[in-house]
Amino acid sequence: MPVVDGRWFVVDERQQVLLIDGQIPVGIEPPVGDSSRHLMGLDSGTPIWAARATGGFDDPEDAEWVHLRALFGRIPETDWAFAGRASQVLLWERDHQYCGRCGAKNEHHPTDRAQQCPDCGLQSFPRISPAVIMLIERDDGKVLLAWGAQFPGRFFSALAGFVEPGESLEECVAREVREEVGIEIDDIQYFGSQPWPFPHSMMIGFRARYVSGDITIQEEEIVEAGWYGPDELPPVPKGGMSIAGWLIQDWLDRTAASL
Ligand SMILES: [Zn+2]
Structure with a gap:
């Protein structure tokens, strides 16, 4: 669990990114419920998180969902790149929950950004x-x-x-x-x-x-x-x-x- 404020690139199923007060939200926890999260790296010591938003929560006040395409020009280009990366990682994870070879439920690889099948060992990496x-x-x-x-x-x-x-x-x-x-x-x-x-x-x-x-x-x-x-x-x-x-x-x- 994070213990310092991070920046949260929250993406939903339709590639919409969450802005609060027009900005990428900051905090120890994401501002909305998430179904999974990935640490994408550190930016000048600040954790950069990708979080997949699922339904069933109330949007916080001043929240706005903006499609990734429409987000270009509204936030700094480095942030737009982070948002794109978050979307790719989260959609890949959503689409590779089961092993493509034997159908077992995949697990997160303990160290790499990969999904791994507990039965046959097949690894799935983010698709590019x-x-x-x-x-x-x-x-x-x-x-x-x-x-x-x-x-x-x-x-x-x-x-x-x-x-x-x-x-x-x-x-x-x-x-x-x-x-x-x-x-x-x-x-x-x-x-x-x-x-x-x-x-x-x-x-x-x-x-x-x-x-x-x-x-x-x-x-x-x-x-x-x-x-x-x-x-x-x-x-x-x-x-x-x-x-x-x-x-x-x-x-x-x-x-x-x-x-
Ligand atoms: Zn398998």
Whole structure:
């Protein structure tokens, strides 16, 4: 049990995070009932806790539940990262209560962040699903942007896709681009990465260069795709909370610097 004040990242089943007076709550115990808790680490000596909120309690006064996506910009970015981490750990724990091999009830591993089966010994670690995201540049200064079918409104971004077993990240980049828009690329360069807690992705960003082919969209995945210069952009993220926005902003900055 904690004996000093900690900061409580309380997350519910719908990835909503508890704020009290607009802040991440502080205390020895969480401000609401929790079904499980994980110590995520120390921040300048202050314990950082993840707690899974379950129903059946009265919300304290001044409490507010804010979805993780909507929380960006309302609290410091370091706290937003903690909230995402808390959500990932808590949802993983909820979804791995039973052994996937023999069905016995899992137990917490005594020292590691893992669930362990008392019968067959199978260990389950927090699930992280790697996905690549890539901005394709062409020699005429344009980039390939696509409106993915998952976006309800006309909104463009870099191409992205999940890594398959047995595939390198670079192979995944080339395959996804070929599948989604039918073009060939090379010069695949690492850009950066971002944990993306919706619900448990790890986005790995790349830049790449167009080689050949005309855009042929995969209609189940892509509504519309095209080549765009800096002055003719459709609605896109720039900077902001996602690596998609960072990739596009980086390209805009480099393009502006070269003029
Ligand atoms: Zn088992």
